Amino acid sequence: MTDVQTLVKTLDFQLDIQSDNESLLYDATLESRWAYNETIRLAKEGVDWDEIPDRVAANADLVKNTTQRVVAKALGAMENYHEYDDFGLPSHTKDGAYPLRANYEEGYNLTVRDDGTIEFRISTRPYKHVKGVLEGDDAHIDILRAALASDEWTIGTTEALFHDETPELHVNVTNTERTVRDKQDSRTVIGVDVNEDNVALSALSADGVEDTLVIDFPEIKFERHRYFTMRKRVQNAEKPSIHDTLEGREARFVRDRLHKVSRHIVEWSQQFEKSCIVFEDLKEMRDSIDYGTRMNRRLHHLPFRALQHYTSYKAAFEGIPTAWINPEYTSQRCPMCGHTERANRHKKRFKCRDCGHQDHSDRGASVNIAVKGSKKLDWNVPALNSLPQVRKVRRQASGAVDAPTVTSDTARGHHSDGIRGVSD
Ligand SMILES: [Zn+2]
Known part of the structure; x- marks a missing residue:
C-alpha cells in the first residue's frame, strides 16, 4: 500500500x-x-x-x-x-x-x-x-x-x-x-556519508550494492579554511564590519556549493528504483558518550547538517523520502563481514582487521549507512559478497563537474572494471 x-x-x-x-x-x-x-x-x-x-x-x-x-x-x-x-x-x-x-x-x-x-x-x-x-x-x-x-x-x-x-x-x-512516497515502499536505499571534503553515496537494493559515487568538493574545505584565517586577521585588527562581511561572503559561497552538491545527490538517486535517501542523524550522536574524534570534528562543522537538509528537501520535491539513522560505528564497521573496530580505519583507507577487505573508507561508511537504513525499513538485508567500483567526481569552484579522478582507494579483490565517470 x-x-x-x-x-x-x-x-x-x-x-x-x-x-x-x-x-x-x-x-x-x-x-x-x-x-x-x-x-x-x-x-x-x-x-x-x-x-x-x-x-x-x-x-x-x-x-x-x-x-x-x-x-x-x-x-x-x-x-x-x-x-x-x-x-x-x-x-x-x-x-x-x-x-x-x-x-x-x-x-x-x-x-x-x-x-x-x-x-x-x-x-x-x-x-x-x-x-x-x-x-x-x-x-x-x-x-x-x-x-x-x-x-x-x-x-x-x-x-x-x-x-x-x-x-x-x-x-x-x-x-x-x-x-512524498511512503518510505516503506522503497526498493533502493541510498546511504549518504557526509564529510568535510566529500560526500560518499551507495545505493543498496535487494540484489546488493548497485553503485557507489564519491563527490569530492575540496574547495569548500579550502575556502572555509581560507575565510577562517582572513576572519582571524581582521578580528585581531578590530574591524568588526569587515569581519561580518567576510562571514556573509563565506556563508554564501558555502551555501551555493552545498546546494549544487545536494542537487547532484538527488539527481544521482533518481536513477534507482523507488529510492529512499538515508542520512546519519548527527544530533543523536551528541548524546552518546564515545564517538571519537572523527565524529567530534564533524559535529563542529555546521555545513554537514545544512547539506543533509538541502538534500532532504530537494528529494522531497522529487517525491523521494528520507530516513535518519544513528551514526554509531558506521565508519568502523566492515561492510563485508561486519567486524567493527576503530583500527579498521585510517583516514581515507579502510582495511578490515578480520577479513582483510580494503576499501575507500567513506564509501564503506556509506554502505553501512545504507544497510542501517534498510534495517530501519525492515528489509531482509542482502549478504554483500562484492562491492562495485567506486566512482569519483570532483566539483569545481565553477560548479562544473571535473573529469573523474582515478583513485587507488577503491575496492580490491572485487570486480574492478575501471573507474567510470559521470557528468551532469
Ligand atoms: Zn571484514
Whole structure:
C-alpha cells in the first residue's frame, strides 16, 4: 500500500525586530495568554462553545483573527482533556506569555526583499505592527523563500513566541502539489556519508550494492579554511564590519556549493528504483558518550547538517523520502563481514582487521549507512559478497563537474572494471 504523504513543514526563525518594538510583541503574547485563559474560564462556566470566540474577541486587545486562532487552540486542548485536572475540571489558569497564533495575510505577512532576506510583519494589536527580518537556518530560509515564490505552496498559520527571551516565529508551510512516497515502499536505499571534503553515496537494493559515487568538493574545505584565517586577521585588527562581511561572503559561497552538491545527490538517486535517501542523524550522536574524534570534528562543522537538509528537501520535491539513522560505528564497521573496530580505519583507507577487505573508507561508511537504513525499513538485508567500483567526481569552484579522478582507494579483490565517470 502506498501511503502518500503531503509535504508539510514547520520552519523556525528568530526575529530581528526593527527599532525597540520587541515589547509590543511581548505584550501581545501576554494578551494571547489572557485570551487562552478566558476561553477556558468561559468554557468552565458552561458558556456555549460557539459563542466563546466572539465573546473573547470582544475583550481581547488582539486582531480578531489572531484571537480566534488562540481560542480554537484552547478549545482544542479542552476537547483533548489536556486542560482537565484530577477533579474533571479545566485547570488552566497560568500566567505569562503564550504563542501568538496567526493566519497568513491576516495576522502576519512575509515579503522577500531584493537582497533575498525575508521581512516579516506581525499584527500585535489592531493597527499595531511589529516588523523586521527573519533570521535562522539557511535551509529554512531557503524553503520559505521558495514557498513564497511558488503557487505550489500554502503558507499556513504561524506562532510568534519567546524562547529563552529570543523572539521566534514558527511558520507552517504545505506543498499542495507534491507528495512524498511512503518510505516503506522503497526498493533502493541510498546511504549518504557526509564529510568535510566529500560526500560518499551507495545505493543498496535487494540484489546488493548497485553503485557507489564519491563527490569530492575540496574547495569548500579550502575556502572555509581560507575565510577562517582572513576572519582571524581582521578580528585581531578590530574591524568588526569587515569581519561580518567576510562571514556573509563565506556563508554564501558555502551555501551555493552545498546546494549544487545536494542537487547532484538527488539527481544521482533518481536513477534507482523507488529510492529512499538515508542520512546519519548527527544530533543523536551528541548524546552518546564515545564517538571519537572523527565524529567530534564533524559535529563542529555546521555545513554537514545544512547539506543533509538541502538534500532532504530537494528529494522531497522529487517525491523521494528520507530516513535518519544513528551514526554509531558506521565508519568502523566492515561492510563485508561486519567486524567493527576503530583500527579498521585510517583516514581515507579502510582495511578490515578480520577479513582483510580494503576499501575507500567513506564509501564503506556509506554502505553501512545504507544497510542501517534498510534495517530501519525492515528489509531482509542482502549478504554483500562484492562491492562495485567506486566512482569519483570532483566539483569545481565553477560548479562544473571535473573529469573523474582515478583513485587507488577503491575496492580490491572485487570486480574492478575501471573507474567510470559521470557528468551532469
Ligand atoms: Zn571484514
